[in-house]
Amino acid sequence: MNGSLPSSPGVMDIELKRGPSGLGFNIVGGVDQQYVVNDNGIYVAKIKEDGAAALDGRLQEGDKILAINGVVLEELTHRAVVELFRTAGEDVKLRVLKKLSRHMNGPLGSRPEQESSMSSLGVLAVLAGAAAVVAFIFMRHHRKHF
Known part of the structure; x- marks a missing residue:
């Protein structure tokens, strides 16, 4: 499942250095635990205060994680993604699809504005x-x- 994802609007590469309490965020999603209807993606559920992600400031709750260290997360189970995070090393490169700012309702803004x-x-x-x-x-x- 290694591969490269083309850059597109809203996609950002973020490198985090693992801190004493890990990377400092929780995830939801996967093929076995869909968080967004018809989307098997992995999403940032919670940014832990004073964690590596919070100190960096670029990763936000609701962002979709597309890849970890170049490994594309499409069609992976939640457990497989957790294992990728655990074995990712000290410096972790994330490819992230930023949530759209107009999406404010619901867990990830999955409801249309109308x-x-x-x-x-x-x-x-x-x-x-x-x-x-x-x-x-x-x-x-x-x-x-x-």
């Missing part, structure tokens, strides 16, 4: 419908008393 406006429209429609029902009942109730 969803929140659509749900707001749905709430408004329900409220308008409820108001119409109340108005109908009110008008019908008053007609009976005349």
